[in-house]
Amino acid sequence: MNQISEKVASTKGPKGKRTQDDIVYEHIFDAILEQRLAPGTKLNEESLGEIFGVSRTIIRRALSRLGHEQVIVLRPNRGAVVASPTLEEAKQIVFARRVCERAVTELVVDNAPASQIEQLKKLVQEEQDCFAKGDKGSGIRLSGEFHLKLAEMANNPPLLNFQRSLVSQCSLIIAQYEKNGEKSHCSYDEHYELIDAIKNRDKELAVKLMMHHLDHIEHKLSLDDEPSPDDLRSIFSNVLGEK
Amino acid sequence: MNQISEKVASTKGPKGKRTQDDIVYEHIFDAILEQRLAPGTKLNEESLGEIFGVSRTIIRRALSRLGHEQVIVLRPNRGAVVASPTLEEAKQIVFARRVCERAVTELVVDNAPASQIEQLKKLVQEEQDCFAKGDKGSGIRLSGEFHLKLAEMANNPPLLNFQRSLVSQCSLIIAQYEKNGEKSHCSYDEHYELIDAIKNRDKELAVKLMMHHLDHIEHKLSLDDEPSPDDLRSIFSNVLGEK
DNA sequence: AGTGAAAATTTTGTACACAAATAGGCATTC
DNA sequence: GAATGCCTATTTGTGTACAAAATTTTCACT
Incomplete structure (x- = not known):
């Protein structure tokens, strides 16, 4: 399984001490800020793991962080979705x-x-x-x-x-x-x-x-507006493309 | 290894859906609010796991949450300590x-x-x-x-x-x-x-x-302006100057 | 004794395996 | 035809093993 490419869109702090879950976090965060990830999109742990080339452990940490920032919603036993505020x-x-x-x-x-x-x-x-x-x-x-x-x-x-x-x-x-x-x-x-x-x-x-x-x-x-669920893989094509 | 006791000091929401890591989180959170955990105290994952009768996975989740609330500081590869703000x-x-x-x-x-x-x-x-x-x-x-x-x-x-x-x-x-x-x-x-x-x-x-x-x-x-006598950095902050 | 390097120990990081829960399909019933 | 319950496939939850890093101890040398 290939590693994560080093490049990331957002500001990389001068101390290159970013760990793998930081990188996953930033990619998803940026995707949300750039509105490539629509509200309501389901974030499957295993799919994300494959996309970023890391185990679910890392994905889980990133999701937990995003969840705490209320950017995604973590539903117990039912996985994470991008928040869609009422x-x-x-x-x-x-x-x-x-x-x-x-x-x-x-x-x-x-x-x-x-x-x-x-x-x-x-x-x-x-x-x-x-x-x-x-x-x-x-x-x-x-x-x-x-x-x-x-x-x-x-x-x-x-x-x-x-x-x-x-x-x-x-x-x-x-x-x-x-x-x-x-x-x-x-x-x-x-x-x-x-x-x-x-x-x-x-x-x-x-x-x-x-x-x-x-x-x-x-x-x-x-x-009102109707959000349309997108394909995770195409949204994160920039990650795959680096290999 | 025995399970966590159900009782917890803080407000238990009407929906009794608290999971194990919620319970660990609340115990540590309360200990900090009650000032039983002093700033600077090291929080060892394995010790906590033994205390609460759960695996490190659960402890880790609770610590990550506390870390995000800035109540504890998570130092990469060096574990967590109770925050001690300057x-x-x-x-x-x-x-x-x-x-x-x-x-x-x-x-x-x-x-x-x-x-x-x-x-x-x-x-x-x-x-x-x-x-x-x-x-x-x-x-x-x-x-x-x-x-x-x-x-x-x-x-x-x-x-x-x-x-x-x-x-x-x-x-x-x-x-x-x-x-x-x-x-x-x-x-x-x-x-x-x-x-x-x-x-x-x-x-x-x-x-x-x-x-x-x-x-x-x-x-x-x-x-009172002298918190921790062991913090050399603050004592010699004048030497280090503004970078 | 004091210093510094290297080994030993402890502690954290990550992957993976298995258990538990959930969702969706399918047949059965009214 | 809608509703209910079971079964299966998928997804999430948790424990554990092993790898990597940091900390402590040991010990040789000055």
Whole structure:
């Protein structure tokens, strides 16, 4: 059975200490952020094990971690499925995210050094490029990573953790409740505006922009959509392709 | 090897569907909330397995869950230890808790039905009884459960999850930074005052009381600033400087 | 004694085998 | 024809064996 390929889409921390289950975790996490894994999709342990070339033990650890972040639901004796929040749950998640993002924004305005704000800008440029190139999946993921980077800059690990869980859940919500025709991402224009407000240390404006930003997500939660179960193998073809 | 005894100290949900690793998780979690497990304590997988009469597989799952809640630290290839937050980490945790508790308090004032507020009162009475009887451990745990119950009443599962992690981490902080002579718990008087404010739907007062409540925890952090004499790194942090 | 390397022991990481639970098909019954 | 119960195939849950890593002990040498 072949090993996992080293490459992974998301940010690989400078310390290359990622273990096998980290890699599996990140692949699934990214697939969800990029909306390649639809809400409700069943995650079979053995299939995943074959796809990633590891035993079920490793898959199980990754799933358990995703389960704790509420990104997937672990049903005892019935396996894991990608979470598909109800409308009410979705509203609760967005509310929680408002709470978290407000705190993060205030911390960043107060404390983040200018150098990090520049890094933020680069991330948004990358995001913009992806949408320009038509790589919608990566664009959506980078949009989420923008918010994670903000939380990182807030320099508060508990909030960062919370944010990670919320951002990925919001990705699921967008995937589930968005009409196919509409533009599906929080627009990078708004990210640029936010960066400017932060750079000018205008806390009130920054928070206002952030809340406005979240209004867009919440606004979409009025109409329904039907998720379609996908084939695990095709979603993770990037893993198999490396051998 | 005998099985796990069914009884467990904490709230047993009405659906008795707790599995073995839930039970192990709850036992360790309670031990931390009751401050019977000191920060820094090594958690050996095999020893725990013998104690609870289950295999390492189960222990591992419980530890992984505790690790995700940041209550213990999982060091790759080196096992798990009860978290012992540094002063800076402690402040970050308390800050995050302010964010969470503020949101929770506002939600509860706005939405919680009177019947649940009555249940809260009973919980505080129980807490008071424990301290009166000298059962400090249970008192501290119930004090934490008061705050968890509040988060439950906020009817927002993501916030409840976050709160669970923060309350237990705060328990660790108190265990670690408190001077032995001082009274060690958030006093139930304050809990009673808070309940009254909630009952009167006085949001501003309720939030003010809650923040005041958290001030007490934070106040202890500034007085005492030398946690563990064995941590060379913090002692020589000035030498290492900012990387 | 003090130092450092190497062996021995302990502890964690991973795979796998088997047990338990679940889901789906099929026949039987009303 | 729908409902019920049994049987089988699949999937998840748990224990255990062995591999890999870290820790401790031993011991030779200065």
